[in-house]
Amino acid sequence: MKLPALLLLTVWLNCPAALSSSCSRAPADWCSSLDSAVRCGVLKHCLESNLTRPHQTADPVQVGLYYESLCPGCRLFLTGAVFPTWLLLSDIMSVTLVPYGNAGEKPDGQKYIFECQHGEQECLGNMIETCLINKTNYAFPIIFCMESSSDVIKSAKSCVEIYDPELSWDNVMSCVNGNLGNQLMHLNAMKTKALNPPHKYVPWVTINGEHTEDLQDKAMSSLFELVCNLYKGPKPPACGEGQRHYKSYCHKG
Structure with a gap:
């Protein structure tokens, strides 16, 4: 197991x-x-x-996080709320990470060129995290490790070595620099553009595929409490405990 x-x-x-x-x-x-x-x-x-470990019978609460790798508000929310909540409630929630946010893309032959709100380094960070999501089951702990470090990009290799030593860094960078990473990022762009309503800022949160200002406010105030309240099965022992509040955005330019 x-x-x-x-x-x-x-x-x-x-x-x-x-x-x-x-x-x-x-x-x-x-x-x-x-x-x-x-x-x-x-x-x-x-x-x-x-x-x-409890055996849950109800569907997990699905949390979608649309974010950027170098957005301060995204980093704070991911490391201070989403990851800790997942650690405590992983039996009753699933997390989908979509690193793209306020970026833009334009076609260039068979590929796409991406422009990111916080520059080329953010595009690189988004691409590394996108490839990690594709390459390893341990992407979330690795991304948490990156986002909670002083340097998101420089920490990536050591974070991979800690949480998935069987995944070679060359494998990750082959994805980052190749067609696979480019197509995966294009999929992130399409997922982000398909949001209804369209996103206005990041972090942008969906709950069970839905976004409302009420759900966003509740997620930012206490994602932990929101997941516990929405889960329809027997509550795990962790539910009912408090969670720190985080609310900081990077608005779309």
Whole structure:
């Protein structure tokens, strides 16, 4: 089984044995087999998780985040609200990240040229994160690692090495610099342009595919509380706890 998000963070912080040379698996795979759990020193945690993890029957709350990699408000919301909420409530919510935001595109033969609100570095950051979403199941922790660092771009390689050591950086950059990344970013552009109503700023949040100003305000004020309130199945124990508030936008020029 995959290690639940909250347990993953707990084990990562409290199990130094998992960092030993005998543990070569990515953190989220520590519980994937008895052998890897033993090698990484987390057998007890894996067994406890398997016994106590709730089995949800209702559909998860779908959170869509349309954002830019270097937008200060996006970074704050992603690292301070979306990722922590997902860590606590990953059993009852799903997150779709769409890094594009207020960017623009124009066709150039069979490819597209992108212009980003915060310059070429943001286009690069958007492209790296887009390729990560395509290349690895651990994209969200890697993107959190990037967005919470002092330098989003420079931290990318080390963040990949931490959360998915089996993914080579050359593989990521091949996507970034090639046709795959260009087409994936074009898909992000189309998803963003298809928003109804059209986005006016980022971060722009959809809940179960819908955007209203009321849902946006509630998500920005307390995404945690919103997800707990909207989930139609039995509430997990974490629901009911408070969450810090974040509200900062990068308006579309």
